[in-house]
């Protein structure tokens with residue numbers, strides 16, 4: 462009987478889901494009960510990459526952790542609409558396109574494809590909508606027009622600026638007052654603003670830069686306005702969750718909130734829950750392109766299994782800083798192997814050791830159920846994946862101990878154990894598919910046939926042939942393990 466599925470009927474009862482999930486909200490700096498705007502639905506916007514290059518392991522952190530939050534919300538029964546944008550026009554895009562002697566659009570096309578390749582490899586599910594700034598110029602212009610009409614932005618020689626002095630709430634997300642923020646602000650050459658803190662909603666055309674027609678002359682959007690315009694297009698003016706790295710809190714998210722709320726001017730908040738992940742550090746410094754201390758996700762995947770990268774990110778609480786070290790990644794890879802071994806041991810034992818037994822299946826169900834509750838509690842406690850991963854290992858220990866202590870086990874044990882692992886894997890994505898699932902049937906059958914031939918060769922003491930088969934399979938990344946019940950195989954990570 463599929464145990465976890467059985468619990469879900471009660472655990473995901475209507476009242477339960479609203480009562481249990483708490484998220485740390487950067488707007489209030491408190492952990493708060495999560496109450497969606499619309500019952501059973503979550504409107505979720507996450508700031509996506511600027512597509513001028515491959516993304517690095519630091520950027521991968523928000524992509525992975527918020528993908529897992531989205532999966533958890535869905536698992537809890539919410540219908541989630543998850544939007545993550547591509548920033549495909551800004552100074553960095555223009556500069557890089559010039560360097561490469563290609564257009565900004567060609568650069569974006571290339572790195573959106575590369576983003577998707579790496580994100581897919583990392584098991585990050587595609588968003589429901591992945592809007593691009595340059596495909597939303599009319600929406601962006603409309604948002605700016607509304608902000609101007611409401612008296613919170615002004616036109617200055619073809620640029621449009623947000624008028625900070627007209628917006629008393631400015632600084633309420635980053636919790637800084639205007640005076641302190643003013644002290645850190647400066648006017649860049651060529652900017653024509655009233656106040657150093659005012660920021661550009663629209664930038665007048667410069668020679669050699671892409672531009673679009675607008676009521677203020679030809680130009681291009683500023684960075685922050687795209688997220689305001691696209692989030693309201695796909696999710697409405699008031700959304701549940703908005704996420705990104707902690708560096709986006711100021712100025713990007715502060716500005717987004719000011720713009721969106723100034724455009725609607727109805728006193729309603731743009732976002733109910735602001736979530737920010739902590740930095741991924743390398744040698745105690747933020748991994749970043751500008752510091753040059755980065756490793757691209759592409760290079761990391763070549764060096765370490767993608768599942769290990771996910772495991773590494775989820776082993777820490779999303780708000781804590783984490784240090785990226787080779788040892789950390791190796792430990793994560795060892796953790797993934799332990800999880801995968803449990804799954805393949807289960808599969809193998811299910812084929813060879815199902816049968817009558819004195820195993821106490823009811824006690825096992827109770828223990829699994831207890832761990833499942835702990836897992837839920839961890840995930841509902843500000844989405845504590847670090848604690849949840851610990852519980853997953855408790856589940857693995859429980860399964861391993863049962864396998865070790867009993868020669869035969871009932872079918873129900875195998876079904877419940879596999880269901881438990883699969884359910885946790887659907888949420889965390891750190892175990893990965895079985896060999897049998899990831900290979901086509903022909904390949905599996907071929908491997909099984911070679912293993913049988915090797916068994917025969919060993920019986921006939923033809924060790925040259927049996928070693929040859931082992932080596933051939935090893936070269937294909939297939940590892941054999943001989944056990945009293947027969948030969949098991951698995952794919953190397």
Ligand code: AMP
Nearest residue numbers: 510511519520522523705706740741748
């Ligand atoms: P960008 O493409 O620079 O806008 O960054 C994409 C996402 O990565 C944003 O949510 C950033 O806040 C986040 N980010 C950038 N560097 C790091 C880092 N070292 N650790 C964690 N998140 C980061």
Ligand code: ZN
Nearest residue numbers: 508509688713
């Ligand atoms: Zn954004």
